[in-house]
Amino acid sequence: MKLPSFFQVLKPTLPKFKLSPAVVLTLCWLAALIWIWVKGETFTLNGFTPFADISHRWLATAVLFIIGIGWLTWKIIARLRVLEKARQEAKQNINSAIQAELDSQNRYLQHWEIKCQRYLETKRYAYVLPWYVMIGDSQSGKSHLLNAIEGLNPLYQPDLEENSTDSVYFSIFNNDHAVIFDIEGALLTQQDANPDKPQLYTKLWRHLFLWIVEKRPRQPLNGVILTLDFAHFLTLNKPERENTVARLHLRLEEIYNLTHSRLPVYVIFTKLDQLAGFTATYENIPQSTRENILGVTFESLKTDEWTKELTQFWSEWCYQLNLASPHKMIESTEEKRASVFSFIRQINGAYDDVAELLQGISTHRGKRFHFIRGVYFLSTEQKGKIDDLFIQSASMQYELGKQTASTWFNRLSQPFFTQKLFEQVLFSEPHLASENALYLKDYHQRLKRFFILAGLGALAIIGGWHYFYYQNYRAGLDVLEQVKTFNHVELTDEQDNYGNLQLPMLNPIGDATFANGSYHDRLPLADMGLYQGNHIGPFVEQTYLRLLQRRFLPAIMNGLLIDLKQAPAESEEKLGLLRIMRMLDDKAGRRDEWVKTFMQKRWSQAFEGQADIQADLMRHLDYALKHTNWYGGRLAGDEELIKAYRPYQLEIEKAQKELNTLSIYQRVYQNLKIRAEEVLPAPLNLREHIGAGFDKVFIAQDEVALFIPQLLTLSGLKQYFLKQDSQLVDLTAMDSWVLNLSENTTYSDADRAEIKQRITELYLNDYTGTWRNAIHNLEIRPFETLADAITATESIMGSEQTIKKALDIVKEHTQTPNIPNTLDEKELEARLATPEYKLRMDISKQFALATSVLNTQDDKASLLQDVYQKLAGLHRYLLAIQNAPDTGKASLKAVQMRVEKKSTDPIFELQQMAKNLPDPLKRWLEQLAGQAWQSILKSALVSLETEWQDKVVKQYDRYLKGRYPFSPQSKQEVPLSEFERFFGPQGTLDNFYQQNLSAFIENGLTQEDEETLDDQTPLIRDDVLTQLDLAKRIQQTFFNAEYGMGAQFMVEPIDLSANKRRSILNLDGQLIDFTHGGKRKVKVVWPNSGNAQVESKITLVPTEANKAPRSLSFIGPWAQIKLLQSAKAYNITPHSFDVRYQVDGGNATYRIYVDEVDNPFSNELFRQFQLPDTLY
Structure with missing residues (x-):
């Protein structure tokens, strides 16, 4: 069958694709994410649908993303650590003289690692086969020994012709049983031949074992194979032998320190054939004997208990040789007999040297160290010089000189005692080596932590079971108690308009329903599988819902029905009440937050100070909104619900018919404003935006007008109103449902365009009207003192820039949109035709004149800057009056000068300038000038009143008040001289009037009333003016200018x-x-x-x-x-x-x-x- 083209393209790459854990986890993650959104909504587990709600699906998606991000973060951190480690190593080795050798060795190991993975067909190759290291001097016969093992071959050999600089000092052999690292003698002796590369072999040795530990951290090696040239070892003198033993011990100690493992050491003596008499002794042995093992494997794994077994083996070996020697001597020539005798004597004398070697390399001084597993003797090939240690020793003893040694003649070699050594000993016991001590320590710590956490988890589970069992047990008791309380509640027939009279019944049955929590939201294994709400909840909830539908909701509807009847016809109040009643009835169009917000306000007014009643009512309402559908029950034929709805049906239908007269445009715009209040931020507060100087300068006639709804700001225009587009029409759906309009009401494109145009007009009128009202709402506040006037002036001109900020806010929200100069003609036409540009242009036209005072042209200052110059003069004028020695007299002098028109003052100049300015700046400046003048008048009056009391009132109280004729019954009379001094022409009262009061009274100076903001209130009170008139009549009656x-x-x-x-x-x-x-x-x-x-x-x-x-x-x-x-x-x-x-x-x-x-x-x-x- 021919594959599709898609798979044919991918077919060459499929062999390279492998399912790594990361790929599997990624595919599982994607599958889970897709499943949640494709099948999650309909997924059911024991009747529970955990992902039916879209919020639950979003929550599960968020959890998946958190898991994915956490995993990626962990992988990235791990990768960064590796890279950082490599960077540090590269930094340390960048100037190293032996870096090339280290790199070469590392490349060899990497290539071998790849080959081994392919050979074993797994990436987890490290522990598939046991690993051994073979160490020995250069001529110890290691390579010949490995070549003699059947099936043991190197997996990788570098191509020295192509990579002539790549040189390594070890080879790696392996077969189906083991991996052997054949280490050259140079790494064992570590004698640096090149002074330019100090410690070359030491670092290569260390690098190799560190690599092994990295790849096999748990059990780096399974043993050490130590090879020695037996004949050469026996010919060493004492210092040489001691150096050899010390060097071997040092290398073994380094291996232990690097691997932290106690390894079995297999000591193999090679080249047994180079001892004289070997041929004569073993030439006729059968093939089976030749393949056997010649040596001893120590049974005890303790470091120092091998001596007895070695002695026993050696004695047995010598005994066997001695036992066979008579037969050999009888059948052999004299030369062979001498050879056999010599071989036996050499073997017999070699015991002490071998024992000394084993003792030297196994010395540990009480520390944990490797153990000697066995000693073995073999011959892999027969060639080279044959030495007779017995004859050489005798020659040296009798000073006969060194004897000439014979050599093997060229013949076919065959291995002795080799083949079974690896199969039956070395490869058969790979697990004798101990595990890495550091790894074990870390493992034990992790194991300890695991058991601690497991114990804590077990305790937590036990505690959780106990807790949830007790919780459910107590919940069951609570249910029984609440049901008993409910059964003893007597029904009331009293008219209930708020639902509070139903609380004696609802509270106990509601508490019983909630005793186990909401079983709708509980998972099947909730409360650790002990949750009982699924068994109890449905039965109690059925009664609870019946009470909510038949008593609680009708009680709320009673109160709403009363308000609906009393609400003004076709009013927004009536529509709001109808919305709530329809939402309580029909769940299809219900908006829970609207109902709860409305009822919260209603209950807070009815039960002020009774928070517990309000909380109980809201709890029952919340449950009713989520779980009841009055309208759906009536459609299903529930007679009780149909009967309960009849008292409200007629009034609801009547209200729907009445409110249907409201135009569709107005309804859509009202819905738009309601929706905007829900989603947009809090209204723009002019007081906050103008800043701290607001209360120093302005006063609001209506505090509510200071708050501009966000819909009627530039941000609301751009970010909300213009983005509604077709949603403006869709907003009619809610009121269409409330008013019971046809559900199939649709609008053509022309209708929609007409609606948008009309709504835009409503929005434009509302926008401009709101801002115009906000400007007109701001008045200059009355100044009680001169200091208030000075402070207000400073706030306007200083850093607070109060008036400028007020105008800036208006300009910001009503200005013409900016058009970049870089637009071409088509782009410009498109921009001018946008709804945003047209709407903002219509808005800006109505406020352009008001904000024009902020504009600057051709380096000319704005009109507001010119105003500041006049305000600076006013500030100096007011400051001069306040800083005068007598502020009151200075104020009085200023009043008199202005009344007598002896000079022009800054107040008059500011008033004249304001006449030529546009509103609202004109109005504000006129009010500012008027209030400044009022503050001067008040300051003058304060001083004047003090003088009035000192000069006039004091004389009156002392000589006239309470005396005849002012008090007819008084026995004291007013002296005629005092009468004349007080009332006469040029008298006290007459002089004070002429000098002080005439300017205020005769010029009709008035003051502004703080409550009505009316500036027609006389400065001098009416009762004072009445008394002055009486005084004038007294003067005219009792005085004349002539007499x-x-x-x-x-x-x-x-x-x-x-x-x-x-x-x-x-x-x-x-x-x-x-x-x-x-x-x-x-x-x-x-x-x-x-x-x-x-x-x-x-x-x-x-x-x-x-x-x-x-x-x-x-x-x-x-x-x-x-x-x-x-x-x-x-x-x-x-x-x-x-x-x-x-x-x-x-x-x-x-x-x-x-x-x-x-x-x-x-x-x-x-x-x-x-x-x-x-x-x-």
């Missing part, structure tokens, strides 16, 4: 009773004598005498001669006034009035002629006069 203090009037007698024949009226010495029939008008003056004891009286003379006259008299400067006021007045006209005196049973009547204005006898004039202590 000073005094009053004139005419007195005419009118009538005298019959029992009196004469009346005499004495007014300060001015006598008016009257008898029956003698009427005449007499001109009278007050006061007529400066004598304080002057008397005024009326005397009636009776007709009888024997009766004395009777009188009514008063003494003092005010006696005349008192006498006239004591009579009974009647027949009052504007120019005259009659007074009747009744004395001693008779009466006399007089007519007083006075001016209508200047009536000195009007008691009301003095009684009404009460001088105020304050002026404003």
Whole structure:
């Protein structure tokens, strides 16, 4: 079958692709991610759908990404550590003289590693075969020995022709049983031949074993094979032998220190054939014997218990040789007999040297060290010089000189005692070597940590089981207790409009439902498999939901229905109530947060200070919103739900019909504003954006107008309104559902375009209206003192730049969009045609004039900068008044100068400049100038009031207040001199008025009312003005410019009773004598005498001669006034009035002629006069 083209393309690369753990984990991760979004929604486990909710799928996705990122981070960190280590090593070796040899050795090991992986067909090759190292001198016969082993071959040999600089000092052999590192004698002796490369062999030796430990950290090696040339070893003198032993011991110690492993050491003596007599002794042995092992394997693995076994072996070997020697001597020639005898004697004498060697290399001084596993003798090939140690020793003893040694003649060699040595001994016991001590230490620590963590985990599991068992046990008891409480609750028939009357029933059954938590959200193995909510919850929840649907929700609907009936027709309030009622009814269009927010406000007002009731109601409402569907139950034919809904159905349908009259455009825009409030940030606060100087300069008529909804800002315009596009029409869906419009209502493209245009118009009007209202809402605040005015001026001109910031905010949100100069004609036309540009242009046109004061042209300062110059003059003007020695007098002087128009002041100049500026700057400057003037007036009034109290009020209180004529019943009288000094022309009150008050009163100066912001309130209070008018009338009545203090009037007698024949009226010495029939008008003056004891009286003379006259008299400067006021007045006209005196049973009547204005006898004039202590 022919593969598809896709697979044909990939076919050449498929053999290179291998499923590494990283690839498998990545594929599993991707599969899990795809499965969550493809099958997760419908996945069910024991009736539970953990990924049905999209939020759960997103959470699972987030967990997968966290796991993936964590794994990648771990891999990257590990890789970086490797690279850092390599970088450090390269840095250390960059100037090393032997770096080339190290690199060569490293390349050899890397190539061999690759070959070994292919040979063993696994990347985990390190522990497949046991690893041995073979060490020995250069002529110890290692290579011949390895070549004699069947199947033992090197996997990799470097091509020296192509890589002439690559040289290594070891070879690696392997077969199906083991890997052997054949180390050359140069690394063993480590005698540096090149002074330019010091410690070359030492570092190569160390590098090799470190590589082995890196590749096999647990058990680096399985043994050490030590080869020695037996004949050569026996010929060494004592110093040479000691050096050889010490060198071997040192190398073994280095191996131990590098591998931290106690290894078996196999000592192999080669070239046994170079001892004289070897041929004569072993030439006729059978093939099977020749393949056997000649040596001893020590049974004990202790370092120092090999001596007995070696002695026993050696004795047995010598015994066998001696036992066979008679037969050899009988059958052999004399020469062979001598050879056999010599061989036996050499072997017998070699024991001490071998024992000394083993003792030397196994010495450990009480430390942990390698152990000697065995000693073996063999011959791999027969060639070279044959030496007779027995003869050589005898020659040296008798000083016969060194004897000539014979050599092997060229013949076919065959191995002796070789073949089974590796198969039956070395390769058969690879696990005698101990594991790396450091690795074991780390392993034991990890194992210890594991058991500790496992123990803690076991304790945690046991504790968790105990905890969850107790929790579920207690929850079961709570359910029983709550059910008992519920069963004892009596139903109430009282009208419930908030749902609170249902709490006695809902609380216990709700607590029973929640006792085990929500079983809907619990996994099958929740609470460590002990969760009982799945068994108890459904039964209790059924009762709970029945109560919510049949009692709790209808109770809430009762209250909403009352408010719905009382809400204004076609109002947003009624639509809001209808939304909540429809959402409580139908789950299909329900928005839980809307309902909870609305009911939270409603309950907080109804149950203020009762947080526990509000919390209980919200808990039940939240559960009802999630698990009830009143409308769905009615569709399913639930008669109880249908019956419960009937009281609300008529009013809801009526409200829907009424609210359907609202235009679709207005409805969409209202929904847009509601949605914007949900998703956009908090409104823009003008107070915060203008800064700390706001309260120093401005005052808001309406605090609410300071908050601009984010929808009506530049950010809301660009980031929200313009991005809604077709969603503007989709926003009608909610109200269409609320108002029960057809679910299939659709709009054509033309309808949609019309809706967008109308909504844009509504948005434009709302946008511009809101900002215009926000500007008009800002007024310059009233200044209580001059300091307030100075502070406001400094805030405007200083770093706070209050007015500029206010205008900057308006400009920022209403300015024309910038168009880059780099656009070509088509791009420019496209930009000008965008909805954003058109809308922002319409907005900017309405605010261009207001913000034009910020614009600069051709290096000319902006209008606002010119305003600052005027404000600087105002600041200096106000500061000069405040810093004057007497601020009040300086303020009063400024007021008088301005009233008298003796000079122009900065306030007037600022007002004149403001006339030519656009709003709102014009209005703000006019208000600022007016408030500055008001602060000067107030400062002048404060000083004026102090002077008023010192000069006027104090004199009045001391000489006039509480005395006659101001207090008619008082026995004390006002001295005429004080009366004249206070009320007379150029008197105290007159002078103060002329010098101080006239400028305020006669020029109609007013002040601004702080509550109404009306600047028509007089500076001097009305009651003060009333008293000043009374004082003026007193002056006009009792004073004249020609005679000073005094009053004139005419007195005419009118009538005298019959029992009196004469009346005499004495007014300060001015006598008016009257008898029956003698009427005449007499001109009278007050006061007529400066004598304080002057008397005024009326005397009636009776007709009888024997009766004395009777009188009514008063003494003092005010006696005349008192006498006239004591009579009974009647027949009052504007120019005259009659007074009747009744004395001693008779009466006399007089007519007083006075001016209508200047009536000195009007008691009301003095009684009404009460001088105020304050002026404003």
